[in-house]
Amino acid sequence: MDINSLAGLFNYWIVIVLMMTGFYIVIARGNLIKTVIGLNIFQISVFLLYITMGRVDQGTAPIIQEAAQADQAYSNPLSSVLILTAIVVGVATTALALALIVRIREDYGSIEEDEILILDRES
């Protein structure tokens, strides 16, 4: 494993660090909104991982140009399409989670996990 191929993995490592930051927010914080925020950060990091994998050296956006040379490289359109779908689905799930939080707040008067657990045990 030479230094060049290690440098080629640098993007992946940064994306994994971002992912783990999101994961930490999800499991370390008891506030429900903070958990959803952590999930969002994790999600965007996964998108970035896919987009990173779709890139090609000397490539350009996958839009065919008349003037381009025959051997023009394009980045992978498939990863773009998958992530386009994932972004929109992600917002739908976020909206669902936030609606549940609003509902929990109405019934329990709190959005802190430990307080909700105490209220649940009392009842």
Added chain:
Amino acid sequence: MDMLELVDIFVLALLAATAVAVARVRNLWAAVMFTGIYSFLGAAWMLILDAPDVAFTEAAVGAGISTVLMLGTLALTSREEKPSKKSPVLPLIVVVVTGSTLIYGTLDMPRVGDPSAPVHTRMNPSYIEKSEHDMHGEMPNVVTSVLASYRGYDTLGETTVIFTAGIAVLLILRKPGKRKTELPNSAEQKGSHG
């Protein structure tokens, strides 16, 4: 090319700093704003990685609509996170172990931008080569033709998911009048209109 690499590293550093700021900050309003900034930086980086379609969507939907939804939730709940009594040690260990495992996994992955990586040798060339002919030469953007035509059923499934989520949100936030009298702590609620 060197300039682009510098911008690349700068955006990545900003992304990491924003993520850490979200983890540390206690004010939820600030956390939501940082999430919006994080989304937008992500969109900027996607543009550098030659995926403008995803960048547009992320900037509009991820940084825009998500942030608005979260601000709406903050208005209906609370803005301040209570200090957690949980110790951060166990989550930190879990995160470090998972992260190291993932980094160990990347050692076998092809270098970023390698044209001979499996991602680029399966499927992709045929989409790029055939798209122009299949779309009668009127659709230069391959992402659009894959999204709306070759993988159109994916997009149909996506709209089904959004529809289902929308219905679910409406059902969860619906107020069937009589519920209110059953609540003992209704004094604590404020502005609870879904």
